[in-house]
Amino acid sequence: MEPLIALVVVTLAILGAGAAGMSRLKPWPVALRGGLAAMFVLTGVVHFVWMRAELISMVPPALPNPGFIVTITGVLELAGAAGLLWRPTAPWAAAGLSLLLIVMFPANVYIALNGLTTNPADALIPRTLMQIVFLSATIAVVASYMRHRSSQRPTTAPDNSQR
Template identity: 50%
Template sequence: MAPIITLTAATLLARLAGLLGADALDDWQTSLRIGLAAMFTLTGAVHFAPRFRDDMIRMIPERLPAPAALVALTGVLELAGAAGLLIPATATAAALCLAALLVAMFPANYSAARRGITLAGKPPTPLGIRTAEQALFIALCLLAAP
């Protein structure tokens, strides 16, 4: 829920700033990139937070090697993608790469839902909700690509 709240709030605040005269934020696509950057900053940072890290490592499907390294790698990629969304010259590539990253990470979400893995003690998210969230985030990344 926190990623959706972060995405929505940051996008709307950026759009509001644009409507109030911030010329750099004069369109929805730019505001969406800011919202996605905020969301991926949050989700990328969570990969390294002690409260969440062990749960994220358990989310990795058992057949994949080095789950701790995969969690760290995906966290770094999310943070790099967030930064890339904010730089006009890299925004398109960042948005498309983040969409691809979300597709690549879906097996971990599927695995977590199927095995009932919690995140920081919160109830596990059902597979249908996880799938809908991933599809939404992928679609928004594609819309954010200028």
């Protein structure tokens, strides 16, 4: 639940700052990038402290070296958070984080189906709904940049006949 709270609170705070006159923070994709970055910093850090053992236990036993997998996913989450904060890399970071969310989802199913949940928010339905929110947010960042990029392209080919 904490990642969802971080996403919502930071996104709303940035939107509020934009509405209060900080023009660089006004566009919703900027606010969403900030909220996602905060969320992925939070989730990335817990791969190394506080919940490391719990995250290692979430890795399905069919996968080798769970500690290494948790380390790699933590590094990817932190790198993705940093990438979201720099505009030129933001859509790439959001796309990579979208893929990471999809790849890591089976661990959520595994813990829910095997009774490893310690919190009602860790049950399959709430976790799935939160993953949908997170994935929707990352995809929205990618889509906004794709839309912005396509709107900047010329709609017709240049006329070279008058040379």
